[in-house]
Amino acid sequence: MKINIPLESIPCEQLPVLEKIIDELVEKGFAIIDDLLLAEQSQSIKNRLLELKAEDEFKKSGIGKAVLHQVDETIRGDFIRWIETDDLHPSIECYYQFIENFIAFTNRSLYLNLKDLESHYTFYPPGKGYLKHRDRFREKPHRVLSMVYYLNENWQPGDGGELDIFDQRIKKLQTIAPRMNRLVVFKSEMVHEVLPSVQSRYSLTTWLLDKEKELSFL
Secondary structure, three states: OOOOHHHOOOOOOHHHHHHOOOOOOOOOOOOEOOOOOOOOHHHHHHHHHHHHHHHHEEHHHHOOHHHHOOOOOOOOOOOOEEEEEOOOOHHHHOOOOOOHHHHHHHHHHHHHOOOOEEEEEEEEEEOOEEEEOOOOOOOOEEEEEEEEEEEEOOOOOOOOEEEEOOOOOOOEEEOOOOOOOEEEEEEEEEEEEOOOOOEEEEEEEEEEEEHHHHHHOO
């Protein structure tokens, strides 16, 4: 990943989006952006995810890290496929270019000193969700910002799979539908929950780190 790209290299049309994310992160702790990419770019990413799923590339996710890792479907029911940033498929290069621009803009705007990321494709089968949790805690202290990019066409009320975000007192702040081409960014220490889906639910999940990924276990 290119972390310290010059701001003048960021496309002008992205600047209002980046500024909106920063403003909402400061004000609320989370931000929602609809129609992040061109429709054909979003569809290409979805097609790539479905290809990997058809090739049985997804694995059951778990909770905890390293020796603490365990699979518990009563807490978390998704399947994941990790993405290596040094070998990106062409279909998601546009999304990662946006993330590079976002990291550079955020480091200069909020002085977060973001240094790396980790990311995976995410698939929730019908009926599965993820109970209330944080992405940043004692065992994972280097996750600063969480990003979820949704890939669900024609999502309707009642389809489930929404993201609930809570404040420090576990009071619900907002329920966010997982609509196609929608990006949600939130502080990784915020409590959140994925509600069970009626149909299959797809997304890209990314965490921005304050330490290089290879060292983030320290």
